Amino acid sequence: MHKNIWKFWSLFCVTGAVIFILIPQIWIAFSSLLRTSGNFTLELNNDKINIIDADLEGFRVINDNQNKIYLLNDYDQELVLTLIEPGLTKIETNIKNFININRIGVNKLNFNFKNLKLRIEQLPPSFIFGDSDQAAEKKLKIIPVDDYYQMYHLNKTYITVVDSYKHLSFKNFFTVFKKSKYLSAITNSLIVTVVSSIIATIFAVPLAWFIARYNFKFRKGIIILVTMASVSPPFLGAYAWRLMLGSSGFITNFFGFDFSIMGMHGVIWVIIWLIYPLIFLTSLDSFMGMDPTLTESAHSLGASRVKAFLNIEIPLAMPGIITGLYLAGITAFSDFGTPMIITLNLEMLPKLIYQEFMNEIGGETHIASAGSMVMIFISGIFLAGQRLFLASKSFSSITTSKRKLDKPNTKIKLFIYIFSFLILSISFLPHIVVIITSFFEWSSGVVTNNLTLVNYKDLINTELVSIWVSLSTATGATILSFVFGTTIAYILIRKNYKIINFILNTLVMIPLIIPGTVFAIGLILVFNDEPIVLTGTWLILTLSYFLRRLPFAVKTSEATLYQMHPALEEAALSLGSKPLRVFVFITIPIMISGAITGMTLVFLRSITELSSTILLFRPPWKTMSIVIFERTIAPGTNFGIAASMAVLMMLITYLPLYLLSRGRNFEVA
């Protein structure tokens, strides 16, 4: 029974992952393969009928005489339209299995066959200038007569015909790669991801190394501050940078620069500061958990400091660095808030997919699904690369002695101080800007020069509930992440379930690469109907946060576990301890450092999450980030309340973080 407890648990996790992670994505995949046969638009001008070339999809015009149009689609369905007299068109077709004609409005109807569902709509004379009575005059009508159909319509109008019958097809993917905006979106996203990840690593890893190795006065403070820097309430980091460095930003105006942060360089800049804490924290854990004896042996054998650093310490810390790099890269790849604010028209993949879904003019859901599949594919390649790299090496050590911290000499101490100060001051610039602007009066979307507390007063009067919603959902998600994060990491690394592990690993990583909005839509569509209705509840928000952050929790637990040799557990087992006991009393305490990093990030990220929350919430479950978002997007809005809510959010997230860091010992195991 005890031997099977892990097997049982892993099966349980796999089932949960399949239901909550896999099935929604399968829906998206299926949706990406659905395609309608096409659409066309006719222009009717009394005694002339024309097909509009620009708005023709799927159907081909075989023959176009003065008043007769032959149309054929990919599925051999043929339509012949003949204008008999102004207001009357004859429709002939080879399609069998006519079902019915279903009126859905004065100017709209559905013309249904078994394999073709046409929605036909005529454009009435303008509602603004025409008489509303005139619109009702000539209703759109289709009447079956013998072996053809008669369509009655306005004399001068446009008639759009759209097929909504879905066929299975791969053509959506061709569209994704053919349309230039998708190609440039993919390219831009990749460039931003790679460049920002590399640059962030260049300063995050050395900083982590210095902090792991040396002891000095503000050491703990720096670690806490970097963790805090990764919490930027959504959109606000980007908006704050734009306030500072946009065309009419504070700094740009003050110095008279002819420069704007808008553009790809701006996106890269903002994202660097968003992701470097991830790389820092995971590298820090790796450096701190490294066995010092290896380095000491190298030194005693005559290796120079630098040589030891490059040949021993960096390779040993690889799990942490690579993990951090992967997490940072994926965050950069999937972020859409930053490009929305920092560019006018730069195409980026998550933003494009989000907009295709959200298109108010009848979104290209199936194309967006295909685009989502492409994103998943690219991210899958990143994941495979990471796994391959780490699996081919062995990183663990037998002892658990942590390194002792050195006292740095003055030169090094100064260097560390300046380096950290530079990094931290840039990280916190947006936060400071937001805090300052929260004390100024806003009017019609621009900040005035009047100092005031009205933003805070309004906040307390109207949006207090959202604070409780944010806290409770984030806490619930964090607890779930801890339980499942540590246990799944343990299964993946210690247990040899070939098939289960493979499935589990892939499934658990999936949420990381799905843009939050796509993830939310998947959840809504699966859980909006019987048998399980979760939409609009507290639970679906918590679930979404937990599932989306589970990969973080698992990866950070894994990084720590990689460095712990199984011999420790085997020793305990051979002394008679049951597997569960071994896990709780030996494995978990050793994993705690990595697990806590993971949990902290889960909590912080859940509080500030926006992209899936936007779709999943319903009153009264409105979160703090939604309040901030509502107050930021509308052009004429009062941004002041968003700023004050953001300040409150910073306070609320920094407090538990501070308590946590106080209890946590950063020096010795």
Add this chain to the structure above:
Amino acid sequence: MRKIFNYFILLLSNILILSFISIWNIANAGNVVVYTASGPEIFEPIAKGFKSSNPGIDLSFIVLDTGEMFQRVKAEAGNPAADVTFGGSIASYENYSDLYASYDSPEDANKFSKDPDNKWHGFSIFAQPLMVNTNKVNESDYPATVNDLLDSKWQELGGIALADPNKSGTGHTIVSGLASGLGWDFTTDLIKVTIVTPGSTPMFEGVRDGEAAIGWVNEDLGAKWEAEGLPVKMIYALDAVTVQIDAYGLVSGGPNPDDAKKFIDYLGSKDGQKVAVDIVKRRSMRKDMEPPSGLPLLGDLPLFPEGEPRSVIKAKFTKIIESK
């Protein structure tokens, strides 16, 4: 161990407080949920006005981008959470008409345009004049007509911002109106020299912040910004000006249709429309109300409505952009 204990206490207290709040909220029946594309500066005065004549009904507003608003109603079609959507152009309501219930509001008879299917109800009508950034453009360079925008000087001054009709109802109105008024040849040339923005808000803010020299704006927003002293100026072109009607609708299958209908009636009534005119500064849809002060009379402007249907404008625009 203490850390875990602390977490537990946090969670417990949250759950307790949460249950209290949710019970308290559920006790509030008579609630109408409104999804809106308008900001708080528009719906807060409306909510206040409605509350004073209908004290027993609570309104909850959720603010969303126009596109998201309709997509969300579509995704929720099996179990809608919203009673009413407020904001969005007529064309969008036509596009999503399946999601709305037909309701013949008595107030609609007083409007100068109404939906024969009674699914959308016009709230206000507003024009999209040109807007320049006064820091980037001197008064001597102000355009008199849309035709003037073809002058190459605009690229040096900072560029012309135009919202993508594929993503914005406002963008569609502008392109469609310009095409029907000034022809597709001109409009094609114009589109080729614009900076296309992924929505109307980036277009407005782009000009305001100086990221572009000129663009179009909804006149009520432009008027507010001018009054605030922002570096913008609206210009009603002498050759073509477009107009939009924004509307509201009753969601089919919503939770509280009876109270929602009262809200719909209120929005069309003189009181509700008065809010539109006085506070929001938009022209009323009612035949018996004066336009807001400061805006030119619609009758004096060369107005051009949308000519071709949405799908045609989208397709033509995309073709032009891709051939740039």
